[in-house]
Amino acid sequence: MIKIMMLVNRKDCVSREEFRRNYEEVHAPLASRHLTHLARYVRNYVTDQYREGLECDCVTEFWFDHPGRWAEARDELLPAAMLELFARDEETFMDRDSMRVLVVEESETAPGDLLGNSR
Numbered sequence: 001m002i003k004i005m006m007l008v009n010r011k012d013c014v015s016r017e018e019f020r021r022n023y024e025e026v027h028a029p030l031a032s033r034h035l036t037h038l039a040r041y042v043r044n045y046v047t048d049q050y051r052e053g054l055e056c057d058c059v060t061e062f063w064f065d066h067p068g069r070w071a072e073a074r075d076e077l078l079p080a081a082m083l084e085l086f087a088r089d090e091e092t093f094m095d096r097d098s099m100r101v102l103v104v105e106e107s108e109t110a111p112g113d114l115l116g117n118s119r
Helices: 016-034 067-077 080-091
Strands: 002-008 040-045 058-064 100-105
Touching (some): 016 040, 016 058
Antiparallel strands (some): 002 100, 040 058
């Protein structure tokens, strides 16, 4: 499974509440309507308790079933006009200049296996 993770910050003039509301009520529905090739689309909001030292308001995850799907989505499924639409919406509440993108391969361990137990 290939996953794209984006470290996303809000604009200075946007509160955390406004950022989350805009992301969940406007941007995520827009993206989910057009990013039909995704296996999952997840937004992880950093809580106040754990903000210290972090320069990130949200970690967004785009999950793809296989590596070729990411390349296909990037090169074929998303026309330039669609990317421009996403960028215009992001510009209203995200600090796009500080956005960071990571392409990762996930490796998961079942909780019982963490203790050396088998199920």
